[in-house]
Amino acid sequence: MARIVMKFGGTSMAGIERIRHVANLVKREAERGNQVIVVVSAMAGETDRLIHLCREAASRYDTREYDVVVASGEQVTSGLLAITLQGMGLNARSYMGWQLPIRTTQAHASALIDGIDVDVLERVFDDDGIAVIPGFQGVAEDGSVATLGRGGSDTSAVAIAAAARADRCDIYTDVDGVYTTDPRIVPRARKIPIITYEEMLELASVGAKVLQTRSVGLAMRENIPLQVLSSFEDKPGTMVVADELIEDSAMERQLITGIAYDKNEARVTLTGLPDRPGAVAAIFAPLAEASINVDMIVQSVPRAGQKSDLTFTVPTESLVQTSDVLEKLKEEIGFEEILTDTEVVKVSAVGVGMRSNAGIAAQMFQALAGRGINILAITTSEIKVSVLIPEEYTELAVRVLHTAYGLDAETPE
Amino acid sequence: MARIVMKFGGTSMAGIERIRHVANLVKREAERGNQVIVVVSAMAGETDRLIHLCREAASRYDTREYDVVVASGEQVTSGLLAITLQGMGLNARSYMGWQLPIRTTQAHASALIDGIDVDVLERVFDDDGIAVIPGFQGVAEDGSVATLGRGGSDTSAVAIAAAARADRCDIYTDVDGVYTTDPRIVPRARKIPIITYEEMLELASVGAKVLQTRSVGLAMRENIPLQVLSSFEDKPGTMVVADELIEDSAMERQLITGIAYDKNEARVTLTGLPDRPGAVAAIFAPLAEASINVDMIVQSVPRAGQKSDLTFTVPTESLVQTSDVLEKLKEEIGFEEILTDTEVVKVSAVGVGMRSNAGIAAQMFQALAGRGINILAITTSEIKVSVLIPEEYTELAVRVLHTAYGLDAETPE
Numbered sequence: 030m031a032r033i034v035m036k037f038g039g040t041s042m043a044g045i046e047r048i049r050h051v052a053n054l055v056k057r058e059a060e061r062g063n064q065v066i067v068v069v070s071a072m073a074g075e076t077d078r079l080i081h082l083c084r085e086a087a088s089r090y091d092t093r094e095y096d097v098v099v100a101s102g103e104q105v106t107s108g109l110l111a112i113t114l115q116g117m118g119l120n121a122r123s124y125m126g127w128q129l130p131i132r133t134t135q136a137h138a139s140a141l142i143d144g145i146d147v148d149v150l151e152r153v154f155d156d157d158g159i160a161v162i163p164g165f166q167g168v169a170e171d172g173s174v175a176t177l178g179r180g181g182s183d184t185s186a187v188a189i190a191a192a193a194r195a196d197r198c199d200i201y202t203d204v205d206g207v208y209t210t211d212p213r214i215v216p217r218a219r220k221i222p223i224i225t226y227e228e229m230l231e232l233a234s235v236g237a238k239v240l241q242t243r244s245v246g247l248a249m250r251e252n253i254p255l256q257v258l259s260s261f262e263d264k265p266g267t268m269v270v271a272d273e274l275i276e277d278s279a280m281e282r283q284l285i286t287g288i289a290y291d292k293n294e295a296r297v298t299l300t301g302l303p304d305r306p307g308a309v310a311a312i313f314a315p316l317a318e319a320s321i322n323v324d325m326i327v328q329s330v331p332r333a334g335q336k337s338d339l340t341f342t343v344p345t346e347s348l349v350q351t352s353d354v355l356e357k358l359k360e361e362i363g364f365e366e367i368l369t370d371t372e373v374v375k376v377s378a379v380g381v382g383m384r385s386n387a388g389i390a391a392q393m394f395q396a397l398a399g400r401g402i403n404i405l406a407i408t409t410s411e412i413k414v415s416v417l418i419p420e421e422y423t424e425l426a427v428r429v430l431h432t433a434y435g436l437d438a439e440t441p442e
Numbered sequence: 443m444a445r446i447v448m449k450f451g452g453t454s455m456a457g458i459e460r461i462r463h464v465a466n467l468v469k470r471e472a473e474r475g476n477q478v479i480v481v482v483s484a485m486a487g488e489t490d491r492l493i494h495l496c497r498e499a500a501s502r503y504d505t506r507e508y509d510v511v512v513a514s515g516e517q518v519t520s521g522l523l524a525i526t527l528q529g530m531g532l533n534a535r536s537y538m539g540w541q542l543p544i545r546t547t548q549a550h551a552s553a554l555i556d557g558i559d560v561d562v563l564e565r566v567f568d569d570d571g572i573a574v575i576p577g578f579q580g581v582a583e584d585g586s587v588a589t590l591g592r593g594g595s596d597t598s599a600v601a602i603a604a605a606a607r608a609d610r611c612d613i614y615t616d617v618d619g620v621y622t623t624d625p626r627i628v629p630r631a632r633k634i635p636i637i638t639y640e641e642m643l644e645l646a647s648v649g650a651k652v653l654q655t656r657s658v659g660l661a662m663r664e665n666i667p668l669q670v671l672s673s674f675e676d677k678p679g680t681m682v683v684a685d686e687l688i689e690d691s692a693m694e695r696q697l698i699t700g701i702a703y704d705k706n707e708a709r710v711t712l713t714g715l716p717d718r719p720g721a722v723a724a725i726f727a728p729l730a731e732a733s734i735n736v737d738m739i740v741q742s743v744p745r746a747g748q749k750s751d752l753t754f755t756v757p758t759e760s761l762v763q764t765s766d767v768l769e770k771l772k773e774e775i776g777f778e779e780i781l782t783d784t785e786v787v788k789v790s791a792v793g794v795g796m797r798s799n800a801g802i803a804a805q806m807f808q809a810l811a812g813r814g815i816n817i818l819a820i821t822t823s824e825i826k827v828s829v830l831i832p833e834e835y836t837e838l839a840v841r842v843l844h845t846a847y848g849l850d851a852e853t854p855e
Contacts, residue, residue: 032823045495045498045499048499049499075712077603079518082458082518082522083521083522083525084521085458086458086462086523086525086526086529087525087526087528087529089529090525090528090529091524091525091528092521093527093535094521094524094525094528094535094536095521096521097517097518097538098517098525099520099523100517101514101515101517101518104510104511104513104514105492105510105511105514106518107510108507108508108509108510108511109495109496109499109511110504110506111504111510112496112499112505112507112511113499113509115445115500115503115504115507116500116501116502116503121506122506122507123510125510125587128585129542135473171542174538195492248632265740292462324518343547343597363723383785418685
């Protein structure tokens with residue numbers, strides 16, 4: 030007997046027919062003798078509808094009241110799934126975030142989970158019951174409803190799995206797993222059967238459509254094995270687990286697990302920087318203070334006493350703010366000009382296997398150079414090599430690297 | 443300064459434009475220096491949509507889970523109204539039934555209010571704030587959400603008014619008050635400016651479209667003045683108050699306040715009943731046990747030792763059950779035949795004024811006889827005379843009585 034959290038996303042809960050199918054999946058898991066907790070999203074489109082109502086009501090709305098409104102979406106699907114499961118003869122019951130409770134911080138609309146009381150859940154298990162819990166929501170210290178922000182239901186599921194010491198958290202969605210890259214770009218992309226938390230986090234740009242990044246980080250910290258699978262097709266998905274769990278089969282592992290890309294990068298270049306100690310700190314300290322995430326950094330090495338250029342990337346949505354912050358400090362920093370470019374993309378090769386294998390980066394540069402793709406910046410980590418290139422080369426670069434690292438399937442999946 | 447509960451029904455909350463108008467009405471009341479609590483219904487049509495989803499999910503659904511689903515409708519409108527009021531610069535906040543709490547019985551889908559904690563509301567008043575509370579819902583002793591049954595929001599409003607010792611409970615709806623009879627039948631029906639609780643209860647068939655009967659009974663017990671008025675038009679509505687409050691102007695009061703009719707009556711006649719003690723008890727005791735409400739009763743006076751007939755009415759939806767119960771006891775009771783008729787209507791003249799005035803009933807019989815309308819049964823109470831007549835005469839009888847008692851307005855309103 031295992032204890033399993035099953036989480037179903039909005040497309041899986043979109044309408045009674047889909048909910049009935051979900052109930053059948055839950056029933057099958059229960060009939061295998063497993064203890065099941067179900068975590069549900071709102072029906073696809075419902076959260077957007079409710080957010081739109083809030084925006085119509087007032088352009089600047091109180092997030093505490095916003096949470097009251099949007100939390101209703103998961104409340105409805107929880108009740109409906111409990112009713113459907115009962116109709117199939119199962120002992121199911123819904124528990125809202127405030128009923129367990131799922132305790133959160135006071136940060137309405139983007140609350141963090143503080144803790145989850147599992148006494149109620151343990152009683153449900155003692156009674157051979159199935160608990161249905163709305164994702165995305167909890168109750169803050171002052172007794173108000175608080176939601177976790179968009180996509181928070183995945184995080185709810187992992188947090189509940191951790192609190193209830195579940196053996197596994199299954200995330201059912203409308204895709205059947207995590208692929209070696211975006212199948213819309215590379216039709217021969219392959220589904221990855223097993224992947225580490227770290228790789229999953231680095232593949233966020235490929236995987237984020239599948240699994241909320243925040244929930245992967247939590248699963249890693251709490252060491253909860255995740256499974257991403259489709260509620261629409263009955264086939265195995267992708268397991269996301271700790272590194273140790275797949276070390277055994279390392280010999281057979283690909284060096285590279287997948288190719289990711291991220292268009293949400295903007296390049297900033299400061300020209301004519303003076304060559305003096307502390308110049309770089311004078312730039313990045315105020316950006317950090319403004320909570321701007323700087324990603325890739327490239328500094329041209331100046332000749333002694335001469336001026337140099339500095340290039341770095343920030344998320345596209347932070348570009349205006351970045352320019353504002355730096356323009357104000359122009360005198361102090363002493364640069365000549367700010368150049369910006371949003372027509373760039375970061376392409377990354379990710380894989381735990383590269384740790385023990387030199388030459389991965391060189392292979393990447395060679396493959397891109399072979400197609401005449403100019404590299405604007407480079408960063409590397411233990412399990413990732415990333416390059417910044419002009420955005421127009423996105424598809425070409427992803428395809429070239431997918432082939433170069435031997436990831437192509439023999440036939441399109 | 444007065445303390446006022448303002449309750450808004452589904453048509454008043456149907457969409458952001460309507461909610462904004464409601465917010466303006468609330469603002470006006472607050473700007474008069476009054477303390478305001480707002481109670482809201484779900485958007486028109488939303489509760490039906492949610493009920494339909496529950497029915498689709500399972501033909502026989504758990505009312506506890508049904509309550510989780512349907513309570514979401516008022517949750518959404520509460521949050522949206524709070525957001526809208528805040529957008530107008532008012533210090534508003536929503537409080538769900540479980541947050542106050544509004545404590546109810548465990549009877550899901552038809553719960554009764556046990557008590558309401560007003561500590562939170564008093565703190566809101568101390569803070570010059572406005573509380574927005576979803577009608578129709580509370581929390582049962584076991585911590586589950588419980589709803590009060592359809593139309594329960596009126597009852598929520600009155601119960602909150604009683605708990606908070608409000609001076610008045612204003613029920614905003616899509617009609618502008620209670621009329622002397624159904625204006626669709628009598629275009630010269632007049633709006634009643636002031637009416638007693640008792641009259642309002644007796645006029646249920648006219649007034650039920652306006653105000654839930656259960657809420658009137660509660661207002662009467664708690665002595666909370668009600669005002670029924672339109673959220674669509676800015677004009678005075680109908681005040682519903684205790685008898686004492688209008689006794690002073692009794693001299694000028696109409697003898698009859700209004701004419702009601704109720705098509706939800708079915709006539710049952712048992713023929714050939716033996717003339718023996720206990721025969722009638724043998725009929726009505728088992729009906730009472732089956733929770734069937736018997737209304738009008740007419741027994742033909744038998745000659746000594748001969749058989750007689752007994753006629754009574756039950757709600758139309760109880761007719762099949764009534765026949766079933768009696769058929770099983772046919773031998774025991776000793777009747778010959780059950781005759782039933784659903785093509786009947788009960789027409790009533792209602793008015794506190796008739797207490798001190800004989801001849802009201804005679805006037806009624808005369809007026810109906812004048813149009814050749816056959817009376818099938820009669821009942822009278824302190825403030826009501828009712829007759830059962832063939833349903834096809836409904837409109838004619840209502841019009842004739844409305845004129846006979848001098849209720850016609852000079853011009854159609």
